[in-house]
Amino acid sequence: MEDVITINGKKIYPGESAEVSMSNMSFPTRTEIEVPVFVYRSLHAGPRVLFQAGMHGEEVNGVEVVRSLMKREDIQNPRCGSIILIPIVNVVSFLMNARDLPDGRDLNRCFPGSKNGSMGSRLAYDLMKNVISQIDFGVDFHTGGAKINNYPQIRCVFEDERNIELSNAFSAPFVLNAPYREKSLRREAAKKGKHILVFEGGESQRFNSYSINEGLNGCLRMLNKLGMIDTPVEKCESIILxxxxxxxxxxxxxxxxxxxxxxxxxxxxxxxxxxxxxxxxxxxxxxxxxxxxxxxxxxxxxxxxxxxxxxxxx
Ligand SMILES: [Zn+2]
The missing domain is CATH 2.40.50.100 (RNA polymerase II/Efflux pump adaptor protein, barrel-sandwich hybrid domain)
Incomplete structure (x- = not known):
């Protein structure tokens, strides 16, 4: 099988890097809704790993984590495999500094989405089709809701051994057993055999340096463990909840x-x-x-x- 990643019709081969928008929608003013996806591929075969944030538009800590990853040389030139970054999945809510979409929907309850559905349904469909279908696993960054501050933590289903391996590699301060929620990305991705860990850190509408640091270090630890980068990172022992x-x-x-x-x-x-x-x-x-x-x-x-x-x- 040809080793190619195709996003919105654009083919990205081993050794290449690219920035592609995964959406073709537009606002009523004709402005296109761009959802930039950044892909960095090694010539050597290896895992395809996604780091994404901004599913909820006002949860900015993860956006900063993914942005920090993007500018690093070790991320742009992985030793093997492919690194895919989406700093803001829900660009519409990000613009409004809001959690949900203009029609009140929570994007993380719109999965797997549909091609001709509501805005949330289409965004979910685009993400599943263009990205999730082509990765092995990923981390989805969130924060606590309104006024709730979450201590940095990974959430996943413990029954799945691969989730445990990945969260061990990430080593957030806490790891929680979190059952799947209906129509969430994590659940729909799992149905397709893709492992998505959820990282929660800090609160919405506010930067929290400790959470951003823990998120960034976790990504680097995970990529180190997978042999995709070779960067020393401080160790952290997770407490399992x-x-x-x-x-x-x-x-x-x-x-x-x-x-x-x-x-x-x-x-x-x-x-x-x-x-x-x-x-x-x-x-x-x-x-x-x-x-x-x-x-x-x-x-x-x-x-x-x-x-x-x-x-x-x-
Ligand atoms: Zn969230």
């Missing part, structure tokens, strides 16, 4: 915690409090089990039931 549980607000008020993000917390320890702005009442929050503080709500004003802290259990 089998389960996670959210501590929710029992009452409305202002939320405060002094716990260190990422720290181990013991069962039944006081982890924060919700105070009434009028001073008469303080409600204390306790941990339901031993675990690590891997997600935190940075919004001070909370309503009853809001997710406040995510505890990861080993």
């Amino acid at each position: 089998r389960d996670t549980t959210w501590i929710r607000a029992k009452t409305s008020g202002m939320f405060r915690t002094s716990k260190k993000f990422g720290a181990f917390v013991e069962k039944d320890s006081m982890i924060g409090k919700i105070v009434s702005p009028f001073g008469e009442k303080e409600t204390f929050l306790f941990t339901p089990s031993d675990g690590f503080l891997i997600g935190i709500n940075n919004q001070p004003i909370v309503n009853e039931g809001d997710a406040l802290m995510n505890i990861g259990v080993e």
Whole structure:
């Protein structure tokens, strides 16, 4: 079989590099919707690895990770195989500084998509057809949602051995067993035998240097392990989490915690409090089990039931 990667009709052979847009849509003003894909191929056969970000338009940490990868010489000239980079999958939402598409759809619930569907469905279809079908595995970069800060973590399905190997190679501070979600990229890619790890780090609409660093180092560790680059990177020992549980607000008020993000917390320890702005009442929050503080709500004003802290259990 000919060793060629074809994106939107453009053929890219071993030893070549290219920038191609994977979409042919346009805005009502006729402006074309370009979704640039960057491909770097070695002359030597090897894995095809994708790093992509910006599935949700306001999750910028991953965009910075992929951008940082792109300008590196070792990435542009892999020793074997092919490296594919998509800094912003969802360019439309990125322009609007929004998570979802203009019609309210979440692009990560539009997979596998269809050729004649809604904008999200078409973007998903273009990604599946032009990229996912031609890779072996990849990492999809995300952040926490509105005001939720996630400690850098890889999410994958533990049942799949290859996922474990890849996440070991990446070595993020935490690795979580995360079941597939309906119509997500991860699920639809897995159906086609492609392994996609999800990296979560930081919060939306905000750069977080630690998360960006961990994301970048993880990609380099993974590529080192695969023999695609030869770059020394600091080691990191992942903590494996089998389960996670959210501590929710029992009452409305202002939320405060002094716990260190990422720290181990013991069962039944006081982890924060919700105070009434009028001073008469303080409600204390306790941990339901031993675990690590891997997600935190940075919004001070909370309503009853809001997710406040995510505890990861080993
Ligand atoms: Zn996301």
